[in-house]
Amino acid sequence: MLIKFFIKPRKGVLDPQGRAVSENLRSLGFNNVKDVKVGKYIEVYVEENDREKAVEQAKEMAKKALVNDLIEDYQFEVVED
C-alpha cells in the first residue's frame, strides 16, 4: 500500500514559506491569490495488503514521527501502489 501524508502549518502558526510563495505568485501576475500554505507531502510505501492495518499504521507514523501536532495539521490517504 501507499500512504500519502499531507501536512501543513496549523491555522495561526507563522508560515513564512507560504507568505513568500504568495508574494512571488502575485509578483508574477497571479493577482487573485488570497492565501498560500506551504507544507510537506510524504509518500510512504509499505508492505501491507490490509487497508485497515495500513490506516492504523499511518496514524501511528504521523503521531510518532511525521507530524508535529503542536504546529501542524495533517491528513492522509491509503491507496494501492
Next chain:
Amino acid sequence: MLIKFFIKPRKGVLDPQGRAVSENLRSLGFNNVKDVKVGKYIEVYVEENDREKAVEQAKEMAKKALVNDLIEDYQFEVVED
C-alpha cells in the same frame, strides 16, 4: 477555489529527506516500510469561481513558480474552498 499541489522528487533524483524519514520509521519499528519520498504540499487559495480557469492557472503556477521540472514531479487538484 483552492488549488492543492503535491510535489515530489522525480524517480531517480536523490531524496536525502526521504531516506532519512525511511530510516527513522524503521528504527521506530515500522519494519514494513519499503520506500519514502518527501516533497512539498502547497495550498493556494484563489478568488476564482470558474474551475476551468483555476485549472489553467494551476498549470501556469506550477510551471512558472512552484515546480522545478528537472527534478520534481507534481500533481494538483482544484476544490471548492
